[in-house]
Amino acid sequence: MLITVLNLSGSSSIAQVNSNSISDSIPLEQLSGYKQILYYSSGHKDRALSIADFMENAGIYFQNEIGFTPKTTLFVLAPEHWATYAAKSLKEVYGFPHNLDNENLIIAAENNDFWKSFLPPVDQLSAEIAIQVKLAYGQSDGSYSMQPFFDLLALHEMGHSYTSQAGLEMNRYWMAELFVNIMLHTYVAEKQPELLPALEAFPNMVLKAGTADYQYTSLEDFEKLYPTLGMGTKNYGWYQCKLHSAAKDIYNAGGSIVLKKLWTALKNHQESMTDSDFVGMLEREVHISVANVYLNWNNH
Numbered sequence: 015m016l017i018t019v020l021n022l023s024g025s026s027s028i029a030q031v032n033s034n035s036i037s038d039s040i041p042l043e044q045l046s047g048y049k050q051i052l053y054y055s056s057g058h059k060d061r062a063l064s065i066a067d068f069m070e071n072a073g074i075y076f077q078n079e080i081g082f083t084p085k086t087t088l089f090v091l092a093p094e095h096w097a098t099y100a101a102k103s104l105k106e107v108y109g110f111p112h113n114l115d116n117e118n119l120i121i122a123a124e125n126n127d128f129w130k131s132f133l134p135p136v137d138q139l140s141a142e143i144a145i146q147v148k149l150a151y152g153q154s155d156g157s158y159s160m161q162p163f164f165d166l167l168a169l170h171e172m173g174h175s176y177t178s179q180a181g182l183e184m185n186r187y188w189m190a191e192l193f194v195n196i197m198l199h200t201y202v203a204e205k206q207p208e209l210l211p212a213l214e215a216f217p218n219m220v221l222k223a224g225t226a227d228y229q230y231t232s233l234e235d236f237e238k239l240y241p242t243l244g245m246g247t248k249n250y251g252w253y254q255c256k257l258h259s260a261a262k263d264i265y266n267a268g269g270s271i272v273l274k275k276l277w278t279a280l281k282n283h284q285e286s287m288t289d290s291d292f293v294g295m296l297e298r299e300v301h302i303s304v305a306n307v308y309l310n311w312n313n314h
């Protein structure tokens with residue numbers, strides 16, 4: 015989950031932070047040898063390296079696919095450093111990954127209550143989902159951690175820097191979030207399919223549990239509430255799970271070419287569009303599976 019509190023053309027509505035001043039202000043370690051800048055709280059070098067490698071390899075893939083690489087700075091933070099860097103509205107929500115200002119990406123280094131809040135007791139899950147959750151998030155000591163899923167979201171957050179820095183017009187908040195989930199799913203499926211269980215089990219689990227716990231489930235409400243995270247962090251997580259699942263369906267229906275076509279369409283269409291114009295364009299110029307996210311939102 016991730017908020018990128020962006021406006022639709024991608025500029026920040028929550029914070030304008032200079033990356034030099036931000037990184038000077040606290041005692042973080044820096045990784046060298048990577049295309050992007052990465053800082054981490056001391057004691058978390060292995061995590062930082064693993065996330066850095068993942069993002070570096072994804073960056074190579076996307077450069078080949080869409081011909082663009084943004085400039086980003088990633089912060090992998092321990093709880094004691096979170097509030098110094100996190101967006102104002104998320105200082106109290108350790109673990110909520112976000113893209114601060116189209117350049118600075120904030121993610122947590124440690125398991126935390128926010129991640130745990132999404133995981134019910136595993137013995138209460140259906141057998142099918144319990145197997146997926148154990149495989150993806152089970153630890154050697156018998157506990158569970160959603161870290162394998164949330165680590166992947168660094169790439170979701172980096173995706174927002176691709177679209178904003180390249181000047182894509184996302185048109186709708188749901189598209190801004192769907193697009194970066196398509197990036198993440200496409201990269202994992204194409205190049206690191208061993209990570210698919212970690213990427214898919216969490217959304218499967220949340221969606222299988224139904225919508226009774228969530229006040230907001232419509233796309234209209236998502237558009238209305240997104241700028242202020244007015245649906246709350248948990249309900250926002252549900253929307254993200256829908257959009258991760260949609261990204262999976264799109265990749266499975268159309269393959270990796272959909273990402274390239276969608277990138278081109280959103281770069282070319284800078285005009286604002288009605289819902290029906292937008293969805294018609296997606297169907298004609300990209301793939302029916304992308305239009306179906308809007309058309310079939312309430313049907314599954």
Ligand SMILES: [Zn+2]
Nearest residue numbers: 016017018191
């Ligand atoms: Zn996002």
